[in-house]
Amino acid sequence: MKKQITISVNGEKHTLEVEPRELLVHVIREKLRLTGTHIGCDTSSCGACTVLLNGKSIKSCTVLAIQANGKEISTVEGLATAEGLHPLQEGFKENHGLHCGFCTPGMLMRAVELLEHNPNPSEEEIRWGIAGNLCRCTGYNNIVKAIQYAGAKMRGEETPSTEPEFV
Amino acid sequence: MGHSIKRKEDVRFIQGKGHYVDDIQLPGMLHMDIVRSPYAYAKIKSINAEEALKIPGVIAVVTGRDLEKYNLHWMPTLMSDTQMVLPTDTVMYQAQEVAAVIATDRYAARDGKEAVMVEYEPMKPVIDPYKALDPEAPVLRTDKEGKKDNHIWHWEVGDRDATEKLFSEAEVVVKEQMHIPRIHVASIETCGCVADYDKVNNHLTMYMTTQAPHAIRTVIALVAGHVGLTEEKVRVVSPDIGGGFGGKVPVYPGYVIAIAVSFLVGKPVKWVEDRSENLQADSFARDYHITAEMAGTKDGKILGTRFKILADHGYTDAAANPSKFPTGMFSIGTGSYDYQTAFMEADAVYTNKPPGGVAYRCSFRVTEAVHAIERITDRFAFEIGKDPAELRMQNFIKKEDFPWKSPTGWEYDSGDYHAGLKKAMEAVGYEELRKEQAEKRKRGELMGIGISTFTEIVGAGPSKDFDILGIKMFDSAEIRVHPTGKAIARFGTKSQGQGHETTYAQIIAEELGIPAEHIQVEEGDTDTAPYGLGTYASRSTPTAGAAAAVAARKLRDKARKIAAYLLEVSEDDLEWEPGKFFVKGAPEKAKTIQEIVFAAYTNHPQGMEVSFEATHYYDPPNLTFPSGAYICVVDIDKDTGEIKVRRFVAIDDCGNIINPMIVQGQVHGGLTQGIAPAMYEELIYDEDGNILNGTFMDYLVPTAVESPNWETGHTVTPSPHHPIGAKGVGESPTVGAPPAIANAIVDALSPYGITHLDIPITPYKVWKALREKGVE
Secondary structure (H helix, E strand, O other), rough: OOOEEEEEEEEEEEEEEOOOOOOOHHHHHHOOOOOOOOOOOOOOOOOOOEEEEEEEEEOOOEEEHHOOOOOEEOOOOHEEEEEEEOHHHHHHOOOOOOOOOOOOOHHHHHHHHHHOOOOOHOOOOOOOHHOOOOOOOOOOHHHHHHHHHHHHOOOOOOOOOOOOOOO | OOOOOOOOOOHHHHOOOEEEEEOOOOOOEEEEEEEOOOOOOEEEEEEHHHHHHHHHOOEEEEEHHHEEEEEOOEOOOOOOOOOOOOOOEEEEEOOEEEEEEEOOOHHHHHHHHHHEEEEEOOOOOOOOOHOOOOOOOOOOOOOOOOOOOOOOEEEEEEEEHHHHHHHHOOEEEEEEEEEEEOOOOOOOOOOOOEEEOOOOEEEEEEEEOOOOOHHHHHHHHHHHHHHOOOOEEEEEOOOOOOOOOOOOOOOHHHHHHHHHHHHHHOEEEEOOOOHHHHHOOOOOOEEEEEEEEEEOOOOOOOEEEEEEEEOOOOOEEOOOOOOOOOOOOOOHHHEEOOOOEEEEEEEOOOOOOOOOOEOOOOOOOOOHHHHHHHHHHHHHHHHHHHHHHHHHHHEEEHHHOOOOOOOOOEEEOOOHHHHHHHHHHHOHHHHHHHHHHHHHHHHOOOEEEEEEEEEEOOOOOOOOEEEEHHHHOOEEEEEEEEOOOEEEEOOOOOOOOOHHHHHHHHHHHHHHOHHHEEEEEOOOOOOOOOOOOOOOOOHHHHHHHHHHHHHHHHHHHHHHHHHHHHHHHHHHHHEEOOOOEEEOOOOEEEEEEEHHHHHHOOOOOOOOOOOEEEEEOOOOOEEEEEEEEEEEEEEEEEOOOOOOEEEEEEEEEEEEEOOOOHHHHHHHHHHHHHHHHHHHOOOOOOOOOOOOOOOOOOOOOOOOOOOOOOOOEEOOOOOOOOOEOOOOOHHHHHHHHHHHHHHHHHHHHHOOOOOOOOOOOHHHHHHHHHHHOOOO
């Protein structure tokens, strides 16, 4: 029953035997041992499993691994390069955009696509843009700031202050 | 102290290198899935595993009868009640564990779960907690010998007679019936474990999502000691935790079954529940029905309060309170106000719903208490026609009256409530908003302003009163500074996102002068960390944070002795500045902490114990009493009932602040967990005990769209008894936000004579309430 698939993950090709019903998230986590992609629900609601499939952010708990055959997948593990952290990773760290870290990889991958389509999003556009990703810890204020910070950095502009407005 | 240094732990989280329970994959590891009851109350007639066992990969199906042979089919709860691990004959709530399927991979386990055939004989469940007390109601806990009703316990505090007299004579008495809804912590990571029993060495390593690893190890030893799992043979490891919020304090049946199976087959067993199981079966929070009353004078002096509670605990009292406090710290519900007459009582009942209720981001029922006092305070203000801010200012306990004895027996350590509310009113522009509201009311538009000025009680707790199953609620810190001046520090607590790796390092850095980046913080492994009671109820800073400061001070005392020896002066001639001791009047004669530590291993004074390590177990002399002043502004669409939170200003006082960025982050997150029950979340059951919203598709966790832009600030009133003057903060916003939002909505609707709405206040509830008042 198993099918052979070839997928490219973070630029590396993998040929794997998978069951037709096997979810992409399980293949990423358990076969490729890229455990940065998380599972937070069973209804495609939380977004913790978000990865890029051919550049488009998708919930990998709702995609069969065989549907990814021949396609390119990007996960959080592929974000940083030899030059250092991705501006979004830096934005999340500098702006306290995470607490427990469980939703963070999915949030980052969603934000990658968000900024690609809209390099200078308003606060409202960011809030709607990440509405498919749940965070239970941060209250979202600092995630919005983190994405704004990354946007500025990617546009080559001065990044906003990361000092908390807490007086 | 006071520096917003970026978090040390983030480096791994942002690169996908966090290490959570489900990331653990051990050689030979088996997977477990759980068959659950579709009925809220039913006899189990038979369990047939035949078809399940035919599925390739399925190796066993475990039932209550199997566990009964080892007396592992039941377990104690933290409240000394009992709970089934797996049933032998009756299921007591929907989604209860019925059998466990063990397989070589997760897909086979799920297939097996679908194939197990269970025959039930459904019975009429008891769902309504009021009906549970009806003499005609069936007795649910027939497993408890001699049990003749569904009543669990009665609790009371305060002066019943004096309160009765006050209320019978008072000029003004107001009363509201409130329900604090049954909700769920819904941390984005669900619960799970990998139980790894090593037969050869008779040793269990339990990787699990727990906020209290040491207490769990003790519980495991108490429950399974008779089969050889004594405490030295058990290691509990709590790796990175994807949010806890109190939901990862209890022991769930899944953990126990995984241990039992690993013990029997000698292989690691992984159990990770899915989201629906998490929402439907794991401990709920809240579910208090409260009759709240306040008495006072026409000119606005609050004289007394009375609260009567019905607590729905579901099938068993699986709360996670300190043992002597069945209603937790509900008795903080007299609030921030200066009066001395109060009476509170509670009765707890069993129903056919999942057991609980946990302290969800709450120092044990404080959220319920704060909602009751802050709502009834607004109700009182409305009754006498006084502005709710003015009423609060009039009744606040004054700054100079601390420490203040509350009518229910607490000694509030410190506070400046007037300053907090003043700051919040200025930040939000209170006077202007009231003017705007008056204008809008003339035009028939709905705008509301809600205030909540709460007093919290956190940092459980002093050993004379606070224990869990007899173990005192201290916490601990162990600091080991290596010869080169770099340190490792270990704690009995366990971060689930609170940032302990950063803030604990900052406390030690402040006390010892070693840079925070040179201090590695570790928690969560019972083999290495000192014993402690864990992280919940905002207790980490008040207890383990205090332990860190005291342990560091022990080391500073030792450093002084070594410096005196090295500089050949008397200890009294030395002065400390962060990072070094120097000779008074001769600052060039100095020894840095790094030089001193090196000497502790290489050139220590004779007779002194070599090395530079200290441990402290901190028993707090009192709890800490953080406070806050929150103001919420809402606009409501009269036609649809839609509620828009326009502004939310939160001013918190948690004493001295270690890392403002982290404190603010905690406040942001807690506020979103406050708006959640205020407007969106509730676990809803029908009369047959079916959950109506047991998935993330219909249990409405707020997204970034529902969550407003939080405006935050702080005042500082140090705790006089805490070594660094800090108080806890994590739960303050969760506790303080719901009444601010509810008060704002009710304020908007008050021109129509609406005095109360139960949370969650949905557009439909608002629309319906307005229509009932004749609004077209």
